Amino acid sequence: MAAMNRAVPAPAHPAPLTALVDLSAIADNVRALRAAAPGRELMAVVKANGYGHGAIEAARAALQAGADWLGVAHLREALDLREAGIKEPILFWLYGPQEDLTPAVRHGIDIGVSSLHGFEQVCEAAANAGRRARIHMKIDTGLGRNGATAEQWVGLLDAVNEADMRGLIEPVGVFSHLACADEPGHESIALQKQNFLTAIDVAKTRSVNFSRRHLANTPGVFAKEDLAFDLIRPGLGIYGLSPFADRNAEELGLRPALRLVSLVAQVKRVPAGQGVSYGLGYRTSVESTLALVPAGYGDGIPRAASDRAEVSIRGKRYRIAGRVAMDQFVVDVGDDKVRLGDEVVILGANPGEPTVEDWARATDTINYEVVTRLSARVARSYLPVA
Ligand SMILES: Cc1ncc(COP(=O)(O)O)c(C=O)c1O
Numbered sequence: 001m002a003a004m005n006r007a008v009p010a011p012a013h014p015a016p017l018t019a020l021v022d023l024s025a026i027a028d029n030v031r032a033l034r035a036a037a038p039g040r041e042l043m044a045v046v047k048a049n050g051y052g053h054g055a056i057e058a059a060r061a062a063l064q065a066g067a068d069w070l071g072v073a074h075l076r077e078a079l080d081l082r083e084a085g086i087k088e089p090i091l092f093w094l095y096g097p098q099e100d101l102t103p104a105v106r107h108g109i110d111i112g113v114s115s116l117h118g119f120e121q122v123c124e125a126a127a128n129a130g131r132r133a134r135i136h137m138k139i140d141t142g143l144g145r146n147g148a149t150a151e152q153w154v155g156l157l158d159a160v161n162e163a164d165m166r167g168l169i170e171p172v173g174v175f176s177h178l179a180c181a182d183e184p185g186h187e188s189i190a191l192q193k194q195n196f197l198t199a200i201d202v203a204k205t206r207s208v209n210f211s212r213r214h215l216a217n218t219p220g221v222f223a224k225e226d227l228a229f230d231l232i233r234p235g236l237g238i239y240g241l242s243p244f245a246d247r248n249a250e251e252l253g254l255r256p257a258l259r260l261v262s263l264v265a266q267v268k269r270v271p272a273g274q275g276v277s278y279g280l281g282y283r284t285s286v287e288s289t290l291a292l293v294p295a296g297y298g299d300g301i302p303r304a305a306s307d308r309a310e311v312s313i314r315g316k317r318y319r320i321a322g323r324v325a326m327d328q329f330v331v332d333v334g335d336d337k338v339r340l341g342d343e344v345v346i347l348g349a350n351p352g353e354p355t356v357e358d359w360a361r362a363t364d365t366i367n368y369e370v371v372t373r374l375s376a377r378v379a380r381s382y383l384p385v386a
Contacts, residue, residue, distance in 0.1 A: 015379035016294035017262045017346075021053050024386045025257035027065035029238045032253040034066060036221050037228035043069035043091065043214065045235030047077055052300070052374040053239055053258055056084045057382050062238055063088055064385050071233055075101065078109045091136055091173070094146065101125035101133070110134040110172055114146040119159055126168040135160070136173030136212065137203075141195035142188055143179040153199055157206040164208075173212035174200055175233070181219035182243040193225055219243040222252060241356060241367045248357075256356065258371060260347035260378070264313065265328070266292040267340050276330050277322030282307060284332060291318075291338045295346060296327040300373035302363045305329075309362040312345040312353045313338055347371075 013020065034042050044067040050058030059070050059081055070086065072078050073094040081090055093112025095101060102125040104111050113119050113135045126133040137156065140147030148156050163169045176196050180186035196215055203210070213229040218237035220227040222244075236242075240256040242249045249255060269289055276282040276290065284290075293311065297303045306323040311331060318331040331344075345353045347370070356367045363370070 013261060013263075013379070013381055016265065017260070017299050017377075018379045018381050019052070019054075019374055020259040020261060020381050020383070021057065022257050022259075022383045023057060023061035024383065025240050025255050026053070026058055026061040026238055027385045029240050029254045029257070030062045030065035030067050033218075033221055033232065033234050033237050036253075037216070037232045040228045041068040041212070041231040043067070043071045043231055043233045044238050045071040045217075045233055046081070047072040047074070047235070048372045049376075051235060051239050051368065052371040054380045054382070056081065056086070057380070058238070058257075059084075059086055061385050067238075069231065071235075075099065075104050075109070079103060079107065082107045082109065093136070093138060093175075095121070097121075100128075102128040105129035105131060105133045108134070110136055112136050112138050112146075112175070113156070113160075114138040114140075114148055116152065116156055116159060119156060119163070123163050123168045126163075132168060132170040134170050134172045136175050136214075137171065137208075137210070139174065139176050139196065139199040141176040141192040141199070141215075143177050143192075145177065147176060150195070150199070153202060154206070157203055157208050160208055161206060171208055171210055173214060173231070174203065174210040175212075175214040178215065178217055178220050178227070181217060181223055181227075182245075184219075184222075184224060184244070189220075189223060189225060189227075193227060217243075222247075236368055239371065241371070243368075256349040258347060258356075259345065259349070260295075260374070262293050262295045262344040262346060264291045264338060264340055264342045264344060265294045267338060275322075276332070277306075277325060279323055282322035282332070286334075289333050289335065289338060290321070291331050291333050291342075291344075292328055293331060293344050293346075294328050295344075296325045296329060298326040298375060299378050300375045301329065301346070302359075302365070302370075302373070304363040304365075305359065309359050310354050312348065313342050315352060317352070317354065 044062035046055045046059045070090045078090045078092045091110040138147040214231040216227040216232045218234040240254045274284045310317045321332040
């Protein structure tokens with residue numbers, strides 16, 4: 001038994017599947033994004049576990065590189081950051097109609113306000129906590145998702161004024177989200193900017209002023225129009241990924257922070273005609289070697305990658321053979337000398353390695369989803385900020 005163990009090379013990352021996150025890349029990307037919007041503040045968006053990279057670690061790296069704010073969708077995500085000892089300003093913007101927002105006010109977490117109903121929840125939370133809630137009002141300038149419509153805006157501003165007088169809230173920011181900033185020159189971009197400016201003017205006429213106006217997500221930072229206002233709000237870019245179809249990360253001065261690696265867990269020689277994985281949809285055409293990779297849809301590897309996406313072993317690309325299962329998939333390496341314990345690069349950025357974008361193309365999705373879906377079961381290993 002001991003002799004057999006010695007035959008397996010000692011891996012740097014012994015877990016079946018590991019996301020290696022280079023926090024220096026996140027720090028460098030924050031600096032690059034900041035340089036693209038000089039003199040503005042930066043809110044690093046670390047929702048959904050930091051787009052799969054680990055929210056707390058990504059947040060700390062971003063703050064170390066000069067991020068001023070953190071942005072998340074949910075209160076729970078914001079509280080996790082506070083509980084990790086992060087004291088910098090945090091904004092969250094999505095909550096349910098029954099959610100108690102008192103912990104946000106108690107922990108000095110800024111709250112996005114998109115509707116009158118949400119605003120009432122905020123006022124109730126402020127009354128419970130006995131202090132003003134810091135709010136950022138969200139206007140829907142064209143995305144058609146959350147945010148107040150132009151028709152609702154005036155009523156909301158009046159409610160804000162009243163609550164301000166009652167000592168319940170402190171208006172801090174006004175923000176909106178772009179629909180098509182990943183399509184440079186799209187007519188909606190200028191229109192949304194104009195609608196945003198109009199909403200700010202309307203607020204001024206009702207004596208509601210904001211010190212932080214923010215509109216730009218990652219593609220907005222790189223838009224032809226100046227969309228940076230007082231604060232930019234990038235997510236994808238801080239992880240070193242490009243939101244554009246025709247410009248890669250390197251062209252934007254960014255570099256991917258995440259590598260997803262596994263180790264070959266079993267190697268076996270099989271005859272021609274061997275069916276592989278559920279449904280037996282893949283069959284070896286000749287006698288061949290199958291390598292088992294312990295990564296599946298339980299880890300966030302899309303089942304849609306079955307027979308489509310590629311991995312790299314010993315510098316060579318192999319397509320997934322058959323269906324991705326919950327915990328594992330198989331590659332057919334032919335007669336190549338692949339060994340137990342060989343590193344399998346699932347997502348990489350070195351020349352020849354499969355990229356997040358390769359996986360997005362193979363599975364009909366976007367790079368955002370490929371990294372964000374990596375589940376809690378994937379071990380995360382961090383290279384500290386240099
Ligand atoms: C309100 C808001 N701001 C900023 C972002 C960050 O966007 P991106 O990852 O494109 O930079 C998001 C993410 O979807 C968002 O919902």
